[in-house]
Amino acid sequence: MSEFDYDLFVIGGGSGGVRAARVAAGETGAKVALAEADRYGGTCVIRGCVPKKLMVFASSYSGLPEEAAAYGWDMSLGAFDWDAFSSRMRNELDRLEGVYRNLLDGSGVKMFDARARLKDPHTIELSTGETVTAKHILVATGGRPVRPEMPNADLGIVSDDIFNLETLPKSILIIGGGYIACEFACILAGLGVEVTQYYRGAQILRGFDDEARGLIAESMRDLGVDLHTGTNIVEMSCFRDGDDLEDVSMDAPVEAAQYGMPEEDAPKDGPIKVKATNGRVRVFDQVLFATGRAPNTADMGLEEIGVSLRRGGAIEVDDYSQTAVPSVYAIGDVTDRVNLTPVAIREGMAFVETVFKGNPTPVDHDLIPSAVFTQPEMGTVGMTEEQARDREEVDVYCTSFRPMQSAFAEKTARVLMKLVVSKENRTVLGCHIVAPNAGEIIQLAGVAIKMGATKEDFDRTVAVHPTMSEEIVTMRKPVRTG
Structure with a gap:
């Protein structure tokens, strides 16, 4: 025993x-x-x-x-x-x-x-x-999600709280630029919420391919997200009757004056006044911290x-x-x-x-495909162009275009297909896709890249036409080398 x-x-x-x-x-x-x-x-x-x-x-x-x-x-x-x-x-x-x-x-x-x-x-x-x-x-x-260490941070919510909201806010400020912040910005905008997003960095989705995250940022703004980079929050408090409205932006998503109320009646989950690093003061129904x-x-x-x-x-x-x-x-x-x-x-x-099986098995964390469920989605596997360039000389194959479905409807939305290829041995080092259902596409691309496929292996594969994903196997000339 x-x-x-x-x-x-x-x-x-x-x-x-x-x-x-x-x-x-x-x-x-x-x-x-x-x-x-x-x-x-x-x-x-x-x-x-x-x-x-x-x-x-x-x-x-x-x-x-x-x-x-x-x-x-x-x-x-x-x-x-x-x-x-x-x-x-x-x-x-x-x-x-x-x-x-x-x-x-x-x-x-x-x-x-x-x-x-x-x-x-x-x-x-x-x-x-x-x-x-x-x-x-x-x-x-x-x-678990964490709040920043600042006064009144408990007035905001974190990602865990989104799923338990009793009602959707009319307006929300999202703090952060990672995939969680960007996904919820797109989700809530699609559900009719007026979304503002502050991120302290120069561009959202740090760590992802620069070209891909640039297109995501552009697409989010087209979706209606009021995205501000290089911006952070410095103060937040409950909005109460008597607050100085002269500093409140008149284009605030929520008309500040409608929230006038005696201080003793101000609910903790009521409208929130926020001051940003750019000096603007705005009022929102809700603030979401997606900061780590x-x-x-x-x-x-x-x-x-x-x-x-x-x-x-x-x-x-x-x-x-x-x-x-x-x-x-x-x-x-x-x-x-x-x-x-x-x-x-x-x-x-x-x-x-x-x-328990006597078969020592190390964990393989190399070449893991992943997706960011923004609108459109981003799928990625392997190294970004920036990471690859730091390691060796590369050829970059990239195309951006309006897909047939949305182009016919005269929509401006664009997609991106990108391969980062080793100049020395032609191995595909990274694949980055910004497109509807990019998560579904990158799963299969991940199989080929995990197997060590070369650019010529992609070239030998017959395209499925007409699809967005066919561009992955039809790009013949690099747009950048070095």
């Missing part, structure tokens, strides 16, 4: 933790338990990828009547019913959480609906008062037992997701390696291969 209660104890019921738990239990016969303090499914299912993508779908319908008219259809757009949509969305998330619970239960995993912390390298204390032991412990607690995320490692007993944390609280692990304490492993966003759901799942599978 084992000296431990469990062979594996997983802390965190998100995609990575659930996959590791059920595969370890179902495929190796290990005795496994899992603790989750909130809802099963984690960030992706409950407050991330899934509800966000549903909102992307919902927001995309707003432009259909105008485009349909060019194709001979007489369509009218009614009002968006947030109550109906959000209720249906919550029901879907409840269903998916049930699926996760059933997968664990069907694999024989013991579930604890409790917060867990580590007492020693093999002992877990639960918020229920129970204490259990395990031969191996896997931390998969994910991350932090690993969920606070008060878990990690450092006390010898687990090393990096700056920002991320758990330090080796190539096999093992921490400085041999019995403790960590995967997913809590390690702050590549914070994507499919990566967390891959890391969970590699952990099971290493620890």
Whole structure:
């Protein structure tokens, strides 16, 4: 009989933790338990990828009547019913959480609906008062959105809160320029919210290909997002009767004067007055902070037992997701390696291969395709042009054009197809696509690039015509070299 209660104890019921738990239990016969303090499914299912993508779908319908008219259809757009949509969305998330619970239960995993912390390298204390032991412990607690350290930051919301809004605001200020900020800017604009976005950097989507993110910024402005780069927030407060309106921009998305109210009656979730670094003072129904995320490692007993944390609280692990304490492993966003759901799942599978199947499997973080669900979407895999140029000489193949569907409707929207190619061996180092459904296209391009395809391999592939994606295999001459 084992000296431990469990062979594996997983802390965190998100995609990575659930996959590791059920595969370890179902495929190796290990005795496994899992603790989750909130809802099963984690960030992706409950407050991330899934509800966000549903909102992307919902927001995309707003432009259909105008485009349909060019194709001979007489369509009218009614009002968006947030109550109906959000209720249906919550029901879907409840269903998916049930699926996760059933997968664990069907694999024989013991579930604890409790917060867990580590007492020693093999002992877990639960918020229920129970204490259990395990031969191996896997931390998969994910991350959380953070607010900036400034007075009245609690007046704003973070991305987790978007999905639980009782009503949609008439106007919103989004702070940040990363993919979360840009995705919600497009979503909310598509749902009829007047969106303003401040980003302190020179261009949004830092870390992505410069040409691609430039087109995304242009497209967002065309969508109606009032995007200001080089701009940040310096003050925020509840708007109250008697506030100096002379400094409030008259083009503010919300007419400031309509919010006059006695100070004692001013609700915490009421209109918010914001002062920016450019000196402008404006009033918004809501402010969304999309300024970063932090690993969920606070008060878990990690450092006390010898687990090393990096700056920002991320758990330090080796190539096999093992921490400085041999019995403790960590995967997913809590390690702050590549914070994507499919990566967390891959890391969970590699952990099971290493620890329970006797097949040491390092995690492969190279050439991971990803998508940003703006309108249009951006799909990317491999190096940006800027990253590649810093490493070697490259040929850049790029084209930007109006796709057939929108061009026929006399819309100005453009798409971008781009390949970054090694000048030395002709290997495709990066692919960047800005287009409707770019996420679907980049998945297949990612297969070829992961296999080490050359530009000539792309050239030998016959185009599918007429499509947007055919341009990926028909670009013959580089637009830039060096």
